[in-house]
Amino acid sequence: MASVLRCGSKLRTAAHMPAARALSxxxxxxxxxxxxxxxxxxxxxxxxxxxxxxxxxxxxxxxxxxxxxxxxxxxxxxxxxxxxxxxxxxxxxxxxxxxxxxxxxxxxxxHLRQVSQSEEMITSLINRPALGNFPSSDWSHILRTGILRAAPKGLNQVFTAMAGSDANETAYKAAFMYYRQLQRGGPEVDFTAEEIESSMNNQGPGSPQLSILSFKSAFHGRLFGSLSTTRSKPIHKMDIPAFDWPQATFPMLKYPLEEHVQENAAEEKRCLEEVERLIKEYHNPVAAVMVEPIQSEGGDNHASPAFFQGLRDITKRNKVLFIVDEVQTGKAQTAGYYFGNPALRPNKPYRQFNTWMGDPSRALIFRGIIEEIERHDxxxxxxxxxxxxxxxxxxxxxxxxxxxxxxxxxxxxxxxxxxxxxxxxxxxxxxxxxxxxxxxxxxxxxxxxxxxxxxxxxxxxxxxxxxxxxxx
Amino acid sequence: MASVLRCGSKLRTAAHMPAARALSxxxxxxxxxxxxxxxxxxxxxxxxxxxxxxxxxxxxxxxxxxxxxxxxxxxxxxxxxxxxxxxxxxxxxxxxxxxxxxxxxxxxxxHLRQVSQSEEMITSLINRPALGNFPSSDWSHILRTGILRAAPKGLNQVFTAMAGSDANETAYKAAFMYYRQLQRGGPEVDFTAEEIESSMNNQGPGSPQLSILSFKSAFHGRLFGSLSTTRSKPIHKMDIPAFDWPQATFPMLKYPLEEHVQENAAEEKRCLEEVERLIKEYHNPVAAVMVEPIQSEGGDNHASPAFFQGLRDITKRNKVLFIVDEVQTGKAQTAGYYFGNPALRPNKPYRQFNTWMGDPSRALIFRGIIEEIERHDxxxxxxxxxxxxxxxxxxxxxxxxxxxxxxxxxxxxxxxxxxxxxxxxxxxxxxxxxxxxxxxxxxxxxxxxxxxxxxxxxxxxxxxxxxxxxxx
Structure with a gap:
């Protein structure tokens, strides 16, 4: 199905740096x-x-x-x-x-001081909208001139959130809804009576036992869904109920890289095989793979571009989404959000929704940051x-x-x-x-x-x- | 144990209105x-x-x-x-x-316009701190003159968050940590090797299968933990994995109240009995009961003061925490947080922590709102x-x-x-x-x-x- 390929394309969370403009x-x-x-x-x-x-x-x-x-x-x-x-x-x-x-x-x-003193900022601070119901008439403009200028090619949709944790969790929700939609046979297939009833009891099939695959040492936040994918330290996880979700090994490379080329390639290959095995075999089916471009909180663990390409190939092949958590590598830009494409919109309204859905004042600061990054290269x-x-x-x-x-x-x-x-x-x-x-x-x-x-x-x-x- | 009684006292989330000042x-x-x-x-x-x-x-x-x-x-x-x-x-x-x-x-x-133009606001917008690590030197003053003036008696601690959902989830985390601490025998008892290892695998005993009890028709947010306690509509919950947590019936009162006194009292009694039975019998032990003072999203369902006193008595008797979600009844005040007391602090630092832990600019708006409420009664x-x-x-x-x-x-x-x-x-x-x-x-x-x-x-x-x- 064409939509699988299109939607399998990167669903990014948080910020990444926009491309530098040409300067001599x-x-x-x-x-x-x-x-x-x-x-x-x-x-x-x-x-x-x-x-x-x-x-x-x-x-x-x-x-x-x-x-x-x-x-x-x-x-x-x-x-x-x-x-x-x-x-x-x-x-x-x-x-x-x-x-x-x-x-x-x-x-x-x-420059951010100027942004903070603008009439736009004052209005957004004192008239906080419920963005899904009553967005301001300039919300499209703020998104297009700000957050969306940092969107990767092909991901022209943004879902705004408050911070990294809830941005990641709303991305997980998008992945679960997308995965179940594929299983059902498309957006036009409606929920069954059994699904409707069981969802209200936190039981399957309405609340399915699906999973997000993350990596050992990963850090994706500390709310209940994100914490279930966080594998950094026991002090982050102790005493908190967690979902039974799988973790794969993140490559532990040896340095200097140029002296361990073959060893490191073998390590990455081993980790990729583990990812694919878990996707195929884990008892709670995997709806998405979640990964940081560089594991940050977990110890600054890097992997090669080939490893990430390998992950992308595996997720495509197995029809699961690929989510990239750029909260720390993108420096968070003082706001939370994820990028997606239209096929990742759930099939009905109010499925991906909450009262505030982010904060326009932080979206204005984000825009100021992008402007500052571009102006000074x-x-x-x-x-x-x-x-x-x-x-x-x-x-x-x-x-x-x-x-x-x-x-x-x-x-x-x-x-x-x-x-x-x-x-x-x-x-x-x-x-x-x-x-x-x-x-x-x-x-x-x-x-x-x-x-x-x-x-x-x-x-x-x-x-x-x-x-x-x-x-x- | 004295600490049980003290900490069993209300752990409130979100805002409530401060008491009116004396005016003729x-x-x-x-x-x-x-x-x-x-x-x-x-x-x-x-x-x-x-x-x-x-x-x-x-x-x-x-x-x-x-x-x-x-x-x-x-x-x-x-x-x-x-x-x-x-x-x-x-x-x-x-x-x-x-x-x-x-x-x-x-x-x-x-008045909020003035607050938004203040130097305090500008500084907080452009220098966003990681509040747990690098709070601003006036953070104590901002909390004491703002959010904490809305704190109920006896709850002199605040944990700031971003919105209602994550405020509720951090309150749940506090409840789980507190519950396990009681089971272990106090704050000085350290984690076992088994707990440490299993927590990293999302398995018990480190990630225990404890639960939060909420009510049918309740709405507490839409992230993974809060959504597991939300029981409003299938469209809110469909396709999202959920924890196996119990729900009790919220009283469905008949109106006008004065014409159904005995019937309504019987309905509330029945619901309270169900709560206590679930606490005693649910297979995933209940660490806290979560309730809205008026169920809002779920249909504006009210209950009597006697019902809430009954809930408080049951939670005290059974040594589980009582969490009151005042997000909608308190009109959220454009910020998220929960109030607790010192005994609800986890036994070690970094257990209840995240990068931002709220937003000082929203705490300043909150203070402005409190001032406005008091000034105009x-x-x-x-x-x-x-x-x-x-x-x-x-x-x-x-x-x-x-x-x-x-x-x-x-x-x-x-x-x-x-x-x-x-x-x-x-x-x-x-x-x-x-x-x-x-x-x-x-x-x-x-x-x-x-x-x-x-x-x-x-x-x-x-x-x-x-x-x-x-x-x-």
Whole structure:
């Protein structure tokens, strides 16, 4: 059936970077060297222990009403700028964690400030619509000039959501409805009386025991459906009921890649075979395969383009949907949504629906981010800075081999990571030399600078990493 | 154990109205009669068929990228004001549906406009924090002066979320973690190796087969966990895998209440017995009971205070949590969250966590709403208008008994509904006389005016209802 092939095409969740616009190489280099934030500090400032006395007091006050045991640091966002995050004690840290990789164009970005002051924004904040019933008359325009400019070819439909978790879950719902529609024989075949009755009792056939296949170490969110596909850490999953859904092994590649070509290809082949076997054999039939382009929360695990092509081939062959979770690789763009095509619309209205269906004010911020990325060619900036940073890290890795294992993310912009035995100490000490860095998985240091991270920031980061190592 | 009793106390989700401040009766009456929005239209304007030509064209354009089959009407929010929603064709409808009962203080409320233009708002829009890791230094202040002023006595902790669905699901997660902690023997008892391993495979004991008990006709959201407790309509649930969780019967009261006192009491008793039996016997043990104070989406089903006290007694006696979903009765306040107490914090950090954990810009709007409610004593306004409106509806019900069955919501402010045999026609025709009204369940007309709805609006509504009936 033609529709299978068409709809099997990528159903993407969350953001990905739009293609860079054409600019001459010289113009690009010049753009990269001119600071995007002229008022940024020249270097980090650390004048108290972190957390300092004011931050400690504020955290204690917050703790009375809001759980702060996961607190990293309280930030003063009025004083944060560009790549620098400020705290209450006057410390200014170079931030290469970026709100768990969720913000892309710098603190207090002046263009986003303009967007926030616009009449469109004010109206959307104070007149929050139920988007499925009463969208604003400019909603089509906001989507077309914003979110949809980041849509991959062929996926011209957007379903807006609030965050990554619910974007993923609505994509799963689309997949289940699509899968059952195929089984029924098409959109025109109506539900049976048995389906209608059993669905109200949470039983099959109306509530079918279908599944989403995800990968070991994957992270797709923490609500009940998304958490059933998340396989990152027990602390994320403990005590929460989960669906009986299958997990396949994600390739664990060996580095440097060029020294393990055959081994890695064999590993990927083995994982692909496991995926296909699970699709064919798992007792709860698989409606979709869910995968991150780079496993992020789970430890910065990369796979080759051939692996993803292999996954796509398997899903096509087996008539299951292929969902790509780009929440972290796309930096979330401060909104949640998934892209699909018209065949993925359920056969009746109100099947994929909720009261708010996203937030127009966040869609306006998203549009501002896209504009900022295009205006400054930030994808190209990130490529240039990333190559420069990676080369610097390779030098450090040679110098300090005991602190650098499996350096990875070459040619992936600044999406770089490595494993290190004293990881948590490393992250804590990095703050004392002025850098805010995050970890992923059990052992990885994950770099997630924003897209406005430039070579002069990379120099500071490299120097700070070396200083930190020497403090361990 | 003391902690059971303490934590068994209400775990609330979403908003409820804060108590009205003291004002003299005369001052209240005067406040109610002075229009809150002096620039509101004096009456609805309907100058084209609805949808009119401009709205039709805009809907067709939107449909290319966004599913509009659930469209009610496209709105021009720049021109909407107070209780009146405007469309693109110059029509101005009196809105008693209020974005599926999700906005409380009127279109283009001037105080919310001020809030939206504040530096706090701009900073929160452009520097979106990961609230669990990097909250802003004024987050405690924003919570204390806003959301927490709506917290019920004894529930001094808030977990912020994005919308009703995920607020409910995080409350379920809190309940499951709490339940398992009791089973283990307290917060200090660590997870076993078996629990840790099995949780990663979505199997017990780490991912336990526990349940949330909800009620027939309930609506708690449409993500996978919340949808498993939603029992409103098959179209909401069809084809989506669901957890095997129990449902109890919600009392179906007979009206007028004063004529069916004994029958209704017997019905409520029967339902309470069913709840207790399910808690004691359901094969997947019940960790919490979830209930709406008034079933809204499911048809405006009310129960007596005695029923809710009975539920509370049963949950206490059986050591399960009692969760109250106030998303619709509290008008959602344009944000999602749940209230709890310190004993409901999980025993370790990062168990109840996600990247954003809500949105500070929506928390600022929430605070603005609370301020507006208090300044104009809108709870009292709604009581006064509601009594007036209800009396008018009682008159209409006598005059048109074939169009009014089970009129309900007396002494419930403007949260009023009735059943009518030609419900969908009634709703469609109401638009032609200038009123935007919603339905609930299969037969109910549900009124959900905003809190700024006054007697003169009630007069227009009553007149329009009568006109609509005469068009059927």
């Amino acid at each position: 190489t010289t113009a690009r280099r010049a753009a990269n060297e001119k600071p995007f934030f002229p008022n940024e500090p020249a270097a980090p400032t650390v004048s108290t222990p972190i957390p300092g006395p004011k931050n400690k007091a504020a955290a204690a006050e917050l703790d009375e009403v809001f759980d702060v045991r996961s607190l990293n640091m309280l930030a003063d966002y009025h004083k944060s700028i560009g790549n620098y995050i400020a705290d209450l004690d006057g410390n200014q840290l170079l931030d290469v964690y970026a709100q768990i990789a969720s913000i892309p164009v710098g603190y207090n970005n002046p 930030l994808v190209e900036n990130t490529r240039i800075t990333g190559d420069y940073l990676y080369a610097g890290l390779e030098r450090l890795a040679k110098q300090y081999p005991e602190h650098f294992q499996n350096l990875r993310g070459k040619n992936q912009g600044t999406f770089i990571a490595w494993d290190t035995p004293k990881r948590d100490q490393f992250l804590a000490k990095a703050k004392t030399v002025g850098v805010n860095i995050g970890g992923s998985g059990a052992q990885a240091v994950r770099l997630r600078p924003m897209l406005i991270f430039q070579k002069h920031h990379a120099d500071i980061l490299l120097e700070s990493i070396e200083k930190t190592i020497n403090l361990l | 009766t005369t001052a209240r009456r005067a406040a109610n009669e002075k229009p809150f929005f002096p620039n509101e239209p004096a009456a609805p304007t309907v100058s084209t068929p609805i949808p009119g030509p401009k709205n039709k064209a805009a809907a067709a354009e939107l449909d290319e990228v966004f599913d509009v089959r659930s469209l009610n009407m496209l709105a021009d929010y720049h021109k909407s004001i107070g209780n009146y929603i405007a469309d693109l064709d110059g029509n101005q409808l009196l809105d008693v549906y209020a974005q599926i009962a999700s906005i409380p203080v009127g279109y283009n409320n001037p 809108l709870v009292e306004n709604t009581r006064i208008t509601g009594d007036y409106l209800y009396a008018g509806l009682e008159r209409l019900a006598k005059q048109y008994p074939e169009h009014f069955q089970n009129l309900r919501g007396k002494n419930q402010g403007t949260f009023i509904a009735w059943d009518t045999p030609k419900r969908d026609q009634f709703l469609a025709k109401a638009k032609t006389v200038g009123v935007n009204i919603g339905g609930s369940g299969a037969q109910a007309v549900r009124l959900r005016p905003m809190l700024i709805f006054q007697k003169h609006h009630a007069d227009i509504l009553l007149e329009s209802i009568e006109k609509t009936i005469n068009l059927l």
